[in-house]
Each structure stands twice: as C-alpha cells, then as structure tokens.
Amino acid sequence: MRFPRANIVLLFLVLAALIVPPAAMALTSSEVEGELMCDCGCGDVLVNCTCDRSEELRAIINGMIQSGKTKEEILQIFVDQFGEVILSAPPRRGFNLVAYGAPAAGLLIGTALAVVVVRRWSAAGRREEDEEASPDEAVSESLPEDVERKIDEELGRIEED
Amino acid sequence: MSQFGSYTIYLALAFSLASIVALLLGVSKNDFRYLLSGRRSLAFTALFTTLAAAAMTYLFAADRFDIEYVYSYSDRALPLFYKLTAFWAGQRGSLLFWAWVLSLFALVVVYNTRQDLENRTTPYIYLVLGGTLSFFLYLLATISDPFAVIPGGVVPPDGKGLNPLLQNPGMIFHPPTLFLGYVGFTVPFAYAVAAMVTGKVDETWLRKTRIWNVLSWVFLSIGIILGGQWAYVELGWGGYWAWDPVENASFIPWLVATAFIHTAIIQERRNIMRVWNMVLIVLTFVLCIFGTYLVRSGILQSVHDFGATGLGGFFLFFMFFVMLVGIVLISASYRDLRTDHSLESFLSRESTFLFNNVVLLALAFSTLFGTMFPLISEAVTGNKLTVSQPFFNRVNTPLFLSLILITGLCPLIGWRKASTDNLKKNFLMPLAAMGSGTAVLFVLGVRGVYPLLAFALSIFVAATIGREFWSGTRARARLTGEGALVAFPRLLWNMRRRYGGFVAHLGMVLMVIGITGSNAYKVENQATLQKGQSMSVGEYTLRYDRLGKYSDRNREVYVATLAVFREGQPVGVIRPEKRFYSKADQPTTEVSLRSTLLEDLYVTMPTIGDRTVVTVRAAVNPLVIWVWIGAFIMVGGGVMAVIPRWKRKGEIREIPES
Structure with a gap:
C-alpha cells in the first residue's frame, strides 16, 4: 500500500501558491465599517447595523474614502472622537x-x-x-x-x- | 387571575422547599415515608408552575394591561400568535418558563424513577432538582414577580407593545428551544451529583442520562440555529452570527456539552475519564445558568437587551454555589472516580477524543474570555473596549479548523490501537479526495488560506464519513445478501447510535461549507435609486419598479418592488419592506430573499427618501442555505442516535440458565 504522495505534493503546491499576496484593491466602505461599532447603543458592528444612525456614519465614512483617506486614518479619526470603544476589536497592544x-x-x-x-x-x-x-x-x-x-x-x- | 398566578408561584415555591426538607429528613433518618413525601412535593411543584404558566398565557391573551409584564410586552393590536409568545419576551416570563420546564422535567424524572426509590442515588437526584427549582421560584416569588400589578391600581388602556424585532416566527421557537437545552442539562447534573454523593460513580449515571444529554444538546443546537436564522431574516445585515455576548452565552455551554457527549462515549466504552466527565457536566450546568444570567443581566451591551434588571447578584451567587459544590464533590470523590487509566496505544480513537476535547474547550475558553474581556480590561486598565465579530473571527477560526481536522481524523484511527498498515489504508482515500478536491477548487478560482483550508478539510471529513458508510454497507451487504440500496438505510437504522454520530458530523461539514462560502465570498452593494433605475450586485441586476404602502394591524408598511435579472435574464421580483410600528420609535427593515442551493440574493431597504427615492442594500451570500440544511442534518443525527430500540411484540428472548 502506497501513501498518496502525489496528492500531498499537489496540496502543498496549492497552499504555497496562496502565499502570493493579492493585488491591492480600492478601499470600500464595508472594510472600514467592519472595524467600527455603531454608536446608537445597539451593540452591533457598524457593517451589521441597520438603524438610521448607521446610515449617517456610513455617509461620513464614504465621504472620507472619497477624499482619499486611508483605512487607518479613518479609524484614527473615529478613535479620536469616540475613544477605543468605537473599534470592533481591541488594538493589538499593551494589555x-x-x-x-x-x-x-x-x-x-x-x-x-x-x-x-x-x-x-x-x-x-x-x-x-x-x-x-x-x-x-x-x-x-x-x-x-x-x-x-x-x-x-x-x-x-x-x-x- | 393575577392573584391566582402569584399564589401558584408561592405554592410552587412552598412545595419545592418542602421537597428539600422532606428529602433531607428521609436521607438522614433513612425513612422511606419522607422520601415519598419529597417526591410528591416535586409533583405538586410541577402542578403549580403549570398553573402559573397557564395563568400567564391567559393574561396575555386577555390583554390584562394592569399586569406590569403584560403591559410591557404586549398591546391590543398585537396578533394573538405573538401575544402568546410574548410570555418569554422579557426576563420575568423567561424565568417562569425556565421554572415551568424544569418542574416538568423533574416530574419526568420522578416518573422514570418510580420503582427506584430504594436506590440511594434517587433522593439526591430529587434534591438537586428541587434545589434548582427553589432558586428560580424564589426569584419569581420575590424580586421578579411576573404577575406584579402596576402600582396605584392604574389600568392603562393599551400596552407598550412587543419589540418589533421579536415579531418574527423564529422567535416563537428560538427562546423555548434554547431554554429546553439549558434546563435539560440540570438532569444529568443532578444524576452526577447524586453519583458522587453516594459514591456510585461507575458509568451507570451516564447510561441513565444519555438521552437527557443528547436531547439537551439537540435542543440547545436547535435554539442556537433558530437564533441565527432569526438574525438572518430579521436584523437585515445579511449574516446569522455576530458573536454578540448573548449568542456567545449560548454557544459556550454548547461547546462544553459537545465535549461532554464525546467523552461520555469513552467512559461508557472504556470506563476511563470519569473525573473529566464530572468536571464537564458541572461546567456545562454552570455555563447554562451563566447563559440565562447573561441574557438579562445587562452587564454587557447586546442586541438581546430586551429587559435587563438587577438579578445579576443572585445568579452569580447561585453559579458560585454550584461551582463550589462541584469542586468539593469532585475532590471528595476523587479516589472513587480515579481508575487505572490505560490505553493500548498513543494513536487510538480514544486519544483523538481527548484532543477533540482540548480544542472544544479552547474554543469555549476563547469565546468566554473574549466576551468578558471588556469587563476585565476596564477593571485592570480602566480602558473601555469592545470585543466583537472581527476579534472572534481572528481568534476562533484556526481553532475551528483544528476541530474539523480532528473530526476527520477520529474515524480513521481505530479504537484501542491503530496499526501503521491500517492507518495507511484508511487515510488513502480521504487524503486523495481532499487533494484532488482542493486542486479543483483552486482551479475554479477559490483563493485565500482560510476558505481553501476550510473547504479542503470539509472534503476530508466528508470522505472519511463516506468511507465509513461505504465499508459498513459493504460488510452488511456481504453478511445479509442485501443490495447496497437496501443495506445502507438498514445499516443506518439498525446501528443508529453509531451512525447517528456520523450523520451529525456530516451535517457539521455542510454547515462549515455554508459558513465559509457565505463569509468569504459575500458580495454586496448599496445604491440610492429612483423609479426605473437599476443597481447590480454579483451577477444580479435589480431594477426599482415601484414603491407601495399598506397598513397592517400594528404597523404601516412601505414595500419596494424590484425586478431581478441574472446575467440579463429576468428571474423574478423581490420586495424589501420598511415597517413603521405604532408602538416603536425606530422603523425596522424587512428582508426579501431569493434563495437557491448556490446562493441567496438578500435585499433590504434601509431608507426611503423624498418622492419615492429609496436606498437599497443588496448582497449575494453564496452557499448560505447549506448552513440550515447542515444544521437540520446535524440535529437529525443527534436525534437518530438516541431513538430507542423497540422490542418486537412476541419476540422470544432466551432465558438465562441461572
């Protein structure tokens, strides 16, 4: 009985091909919304929230994207205004x-x-x-x-x- | 009727306390009459909680707004259907429902043990059930009275109404099934405590509670899945799981219970892991209480905060008490529980079960830790944080992938000892299927490490299950001479305990495929449209044709009609709605779905502007239907595994010689 070496090699080749980084794509509003919470008190990530306030925040984010701001810059503006509690995941630093x-x-x-x-x-x-x-x-x-x-x-x- | 309801609660509490006193006297004096009295008291507790539940249902149906609870969660315009289910819309009704279900379960246990009162464990089983019932009835009788009337004798003309988000068919079954799961684990916990108190810690308690364990797990699973389905069709964001604290609170006990169900099999087969199983059942029960507590405690911000009040202290006390009792009992009976553990080989199915436990508990721990981290962080650093979906996706995804891998490895490694030759033979087909399947997916354009790994491992697990089904069918066909088409269903039915597990795993694989597809390959778009304008999402084009309006009993509904085209061909219409409820500040969005086996077209209408201009949000969620199909199969596998074997009438059984 032989082990399926060919398949294992094939699998590793496939996985290795995945290491190639994807081409840079334009920033979308959803990408930013996924990193932020809605501040209406619903406890939802902004990208998931359907309240009127979430629509206002989306419009603000879209405006920032159109003015050429990067994701990090947009997130920093929100953190400056609302504190780190507005981020949907804690930043990877300190405690x-x-x-x-x-x-x-x-x-x-x-x-x-x-x-x-x-x-x-x-x-x-x-x-x-x-x-x-x-x-x-x-x-x-x-x-x-x-x-x-x-x-x-x-x-x-x-x-x- | 409100007074009647309150009296039934008081009487139920009195009888549950009486059962504790009688059982303790019976055990200490070794007097059978007290034990009988304790048992009868438990039956009366069930009678009075049933009357209390009936009274609550009547008060909702009769629009009795002089009752605070009815006033808070119902109104005259609410359809009767939802009036009845508003029973568990708030904290007080949920607690009453908990107590009622537990009292009925206690009654079932009393009935099942009617010939077993001489058994030393039976009174202790009753004691744990009576004690847990007393805790919930005490809360209902004192600080959380569901029958409390509005102070001052004021009778409002109408109620505040039910939260619009709860006016969905999914909410009829989601909370009760979740509670059935939570409450169900009280019974195995009671048996475990009784086993430890009496020193009868062999596998008997596990055999007697097997059906309770699996059915509680089944109900917990159904509850979680229905919650996800409700979120998908009601919340309008296009997903079904957001790692909300309350979702997590139901998922954590599910993970630990899943670990328990697996190691219980090992104890039944090999009489090992006895200490571990005690730890797991105590943890499962405590986490079920934690789940109930988190829903209504208000300590964490959640979309489920429909009625938080200050019950936190009582629940915390009860959880610590149960933990303490568990730790003391496990420590005290450690010698009895310990066995001479031995395995024939490091590489055996038994050891894969242990590693499966490690991953399940790591998942439970990471979910619990992440859920509580905002509180921990605030206590340690004073810094307020949010821990939500992106965190859990990052931390838990590798753990889930490990779990899928172990699910696939387990059936390939034999019980007791796996030989190298057998391993090679067993792994050949699943590895070949995984390799070729992954290559095909890659050629088809599937990219990204996590999605490709998830699909590859799903193929691997499906192949191992397929191999089990095939070899079992072949062996049966050879033994009985049946054709494969007859042998396969008979094999599943005759050995349903064994194959029920495989069916459940197959369901899990389908869920993984659905979850991976819908998360990794979702495309969405949002556009503000005037009549006649179109937007595209994926391969679909949506043309906004008209905006209509109609009134329902308790709401005004705006409905947009959009013609749907796929690759230029008309495939139907879709009608997202915006609902304005008379008793709610915020309107709700109603999802319109076009669901196929390949993908869901998911459309909502977040805003309506001037002159019939609407904003439409559309998403294509690939493979999402497989989440529900997989869940159905997984639950079906669980049920299949506990269907008892009926003896045929007139079946002649050999009489043993001695």
Missing part, C-alpha cells in the same frame, strides 16, 4: 495582547497536558500488555479487517440492545 494570546496559550497548555496524559495512559497500557501478552492474543491482533469490522458491528448491536 489587549492578553485577549489575543490567552486562547492560544490555553490551547497550547491543553494540548501539552493531553499529550502527557495520553502518553502516560499508553505507557500503562503497554506495561499491562507486556504482563498479560500471550501467543494467542498476538495472533488475534492481526485479524483480517473484515472480521474486525464484523466483530465491531456485532459489539455495537449488543451495546444498543
């Missing part, structure tokens, strides 16, 4: 880095713990196997897959009963 880093740290710690736990359990399993192994059991490990599946199905049926 805010905790918000961005904590989930990744949690995942890493969780994964490390799981690896330790599974290694410990499988080591215990190996010890038991060494103690209890007999020639008959060694033969049963190499049952044909069809037979294993049938046994598995029958066990499943019994379980459901």
Whole structure:
C-alpha cells in the first residue's frame, strides 16, 4: 500500500501558491465599517447595523474614502472622537495582547497536558500488555479487517440492545 | 387571575422547599415515608408552575394591561400568535418558563424513577432538582414577580407593545428551544451529583442520562440555529452570527456539552475519564445558568437587551454555589472516580477524543474570555473596549479548523490501537479526495488560506464519513445478501447510535461549507435609486419598479418592488419592506430573499427618501442555505442516535440458565 504522495505534493503546491499576496484593491466602505461599532447603543458592528444612525456614519465614512483617506486614518479619526470603544476589536497592544494570546496559550497548555496524559495512559497500557501478552492474543491482533469490522458491528448491536 | 398566578408561584415555591426538607429528613433518618413525601412535593411543584404558566398565557391573551409584564410586552393590536409568545419576551416570563420546564422535567424524572426509590442515588437526584427549582421560584416569588400589578391600581388602556424585532416566527421557537437545552442539562447534573454523593460513580449515571444529554444538546443546537436564522431574516445585515455576548452565552455551554457527549462515549466504552466527565457536566450546568444570567443581566451591551434588571447578584451567587459544590464533590470523590487509566496505544480513537476535547474547550475558553474581556480590561486598565465579530473571527477560526481536522481524523484511527498498515489504508482515500478536491477548487478560482483550508478539510471529513458508510454497507451487504440500496438505510437504522454520530458530523461539514462560502465570498452593494433605475450586485441586476404602502394591524408598511435579472435574464421580483410600528420609535427593515442551493440574493431597504427615492442594500451570500440544511442534518443525527430500540411484540428472548 502506497501513501498518496502525489496528492500531498499537489496540496502543498496549492497552499504555497496562496502565499502570493493579492493585488491591492480600492478601499470600500464595508472594510472600514467592519472595524467600527455603531454608536446608537445597539451593540452591533457598524457593517451589521441597520438603524438610521448607521446610515449617517456610513455617509461620513464614504465621504472620507472619497477624499482619499486611508483605512487607518479613518479609524484614527473615529478613535479620536469616540475613544477605543468605537473599534470592533481591541488594538493589538499593551494589555489587549492578553485577549489575543490567552486562547492560544490555553490551547497550547491543553494540548501539552493531553499529550502527557495520553502518553502516560499508553505507557500503562503497554506495561499491562507486556504482563498479560500471550501467543494467542498476538495472533488475534492481526485479524483480517473484515472480521474486525464484523466483530465491531456485532459489539455495537449488543451495546444498543 | 393575577392573584391566582402569584399564589401558584408561592405554592410552587412552598412545595419545592418542602421537597428539600422532606428529602433531607428521609436521607438522614433513612425513612422511606419522607422520601415519598419529597417526591410528591416535586409533583405538586410541577402542578403549580403549570398553573402559573397557564395563568400567564391567559393574561396575555386577555390583554390584562394592569399586569406590569403584560403591559410591557404586549398591546391590543398585537396578533394573538405573538401575544402568546410574548410570555418569554422579557426576563420575568423567561424565568417562569425556565421554572415551568424544569418542574416538568423533574416530574419526568420522578416518573422514570418510580420503582427506584430504594436506590440511594434517587433522593439526591430529587434534591438537586428541587434545589434548582427553589432558586428560580424564589426569584419569581420575590424580586421578579411576573404577575406584579402596576402600582396605584392604574389600568392603562393599551400596552407598550412587543419589540418589533421579536415579531418574527423564529422567535416563537428560538427562546423555548434554547431554554429546553439549558434546563435539560440540570438532569444529568443532578444524576452526577447524586453519583458522587453516594459514591456510585461507575458509568451507570451516564447510561441513565444519555438521552437527557443528547436531547439537551439537540435542543440547545436547535435554539442556537433558530437564533441565527432569526438574525438572518430579521436584523437585515445579511449574516446569522455576530458573536454578540448573548449568542456567545449560548454557544459556550454548547461547546462544553459537545465535549461532554464525546467523552461520555469513552467512559461508557472504556470506563476511563470519569473525573473529566464530572468536571464537564458541572461546567456545562454552570455555563447554562451563566447563559440565562447573561441574557438579562445587562452587564454587557447586546442586541438581546430586551429587559435587563438587577438579578445579576443572585445568579452569580447561585453559579458560585454550584461551582463550589462541584469542586468539593469532585475532590471528595476523587479516589472513587480515579481508575487505572490505560490505553493500548498513543494513536487510538480514544486519544483523538481527548484532543477533540482540548480544542472544544479552547474554543469555549476563547469565546468566554473574549466576551468578558471588556469587563476585565476596564477593571485592570480602566480602558473601555469592545470585543466583537472581527476579534472572534481572528481568534476562533484556526481553532475551528483544528476541530474539523480532528473530526476527520477520529474515524480513521481505530479504537484501542491503530496499526501503521491500517492507518495507511484508511487515510488513502480521504487524503486523495481532499487533494484532488482542493486542486479543483483552486482551479475554479477559490483563493485565500482560510476558505481553501476550510473547504479542503470539509472534503476530508466528508470522505472519511463516506468511507465509513461505504465499508459498513459493504460488510452488511456481504453478511445479509442485501443490495447496497437496501443495506445502507438498514445499516443506518439498525446501528443508529453509531451512525447517528456520523450523520451529525456530516451535517457539521455542510454547515462549515455554508459558513465559509457565505463569509468569504459575500458580495454586496448599496445604491440610492429612483423609479426605473437599476443597481447590480454579483451577477444580479435589480431594477426599482415601484414603491407601495399598506397598513397592517400594528404597523404601516412601505414595500419596494424590484425586478431581478441574472446575467440579463429576468428571474423574478423581490420586495424589501420598511415597517413603521405604532408602538416603536425606530422603523425596522424587512428582508426579501431569493434563495437557491448556490446562493441567496438578500435585499433590504434601509431608507426611503423624498418622492419615492429609496436606498437599497443588496448582497449575494453564496452557499448560505447549506448552513440550515447542515444544521437540520446535524440535529437529525443527534436525534437518530438516541431513538430507542423497540422490542418486537412476541419476540422470544432466551432465558438465562441461572
């Protein structure tokens, strides 16, 4: 049985092609709206809000885009006027880095713990196997897959009963 | 009737407290009569909460605006349909609904355990149910009385009306199903506590609560999905999930409950992870209470703030109490819970379940942490912040992709031990399908790392599930001589517990495809149009033909008619609306949809200007229908997995010799 090397190579080529950056595109109002909250009190990201106030803010943003302002400049104008609370995600600096880093740290710690736990359990399993192994059991490990599946199905049926 | 309602609440509270006292006496004195009395008291609690729910329904139907709650959420012009569902539009009614459903669930548990009172765990199960009921009934009887009358005996001629956003069919089922999920997890929690108190911590409690676990998860899933569907058709921004704090509050327990359902399987099969499952069920229950608390606490700004009041302290106390009880019980019964864990191999399905748990809990943690971060940041730095959709998309997307990968890996790795040969054989077809499928998508123009990865992993998972279905069908066909078309449905039905899980995963894959398509490839446009003018969005052209107006019972509605053309060919008309409700300050936009299997054309009319000039916002959301189809299949898989096996009438079963 051979591993599908050609497919793996193809997949990596595809992923590598994705690294090519997309061509620069004109700034749209939606891009800016996605980074801002509506200040009407609804708690919605501006791009999602449908109230009258959101239409006013959209008109302001469109005006700024037409006057040639960049996304960063527009966001800064809003922050200067309303404070950082107007941004839909906290800027990546200072204490805010905790918000961005904590989930990744949690995942890493969780994964490390799981690896330790599974290694410990499988080591215990190996010890038991060494103690209890007999020639008959060694033969049963190499049952044909069809037979294993049938046994598995029958066990499943019994379980459901 | 209002007094009748209040009395029923008081009586329900009295009986729930009486059940606690009787059960404690029964347990301490080892007196069966007290236990019977405690059980009867729980049944009476269910009777009186049912009467309270009936009274509340009647008050809404009868337009009794002398009742504060009815006055706040209904009016005469409101259709009867919505008058009845206004029951759970606010915090007081939601709490009454919680208590009512829990009392009915307690009644079901009482009935199921009618022959089981001698079992040492049964009184403790009743105690947890009675205690939780007492908490909610106490809130209803004291600070959150749904039957409170307007002070001074004033009877307003009409009510304030129901929030227009809640006047949608989705809101009839979204809150109740969500509550059914939240409340349902009280039962496995009660069984878990009883198991730990009595030291009977083998897998019996899991077997007895399996149907409660899965059905609560199913209802929680339905509730979340209906909420997304409501947001999609009602809020008018073209999406279904905004990572709003209240959405997150329902999603966090769902993630932990999903982790619990998976490791419960491991405990049932291998009798391991007993401590872990106790931790997960306690966490799930606490997070369900947290979800209920967050909806109405008002501590975080949310689109769901329909009626916040100061119940926060009580809920916080209850959550800390439950956590404390959980920690104490798990610590005290740690020795009983511990087993000699052993796995035959590092590479086994059991270990993939553990890694699936890690990712699910990391997702729950990141969502909880992000939701609470504005409060944390303000407390630490004094700086007010918002943590919304872009943050969660950035942080959670890689985690979701890992989860999909594990979902695909799991069935390819055998229980107990995977041999290298088997692994090679099992991975061959799914990897080949993923590689070729991804290449085709790339050639078709799919770009972007996340969308391509999501689609690639979806193909991988779908291929692993397809492989399971195929090999199972082939094995059955060979054993029974049936054709594949007969063998496949019979295989699914006869082994529905096993294949229900695969069906649920298949639904999840379809949802991932829908979510990826609708987020990564959405195109939208907004234009202000005069009659006869057109705008384009994606491959569609919309021509504004006319603006009409009609009056309904409680609103005036402006409706624009736009002819729709796709690649120049007429494909129909679309009619977005702007609704002005008599009892609301802000008008609402009503979405008009043209939905196909490939894409949704989603049109709203945010503003109407002078002389019939309208602003039209149109979006093409690709593949969005697969979110709903996938959700339906996922939920169906869950239901399928818990359908009991009926014994045929007259079936002869062998009598054991001894």
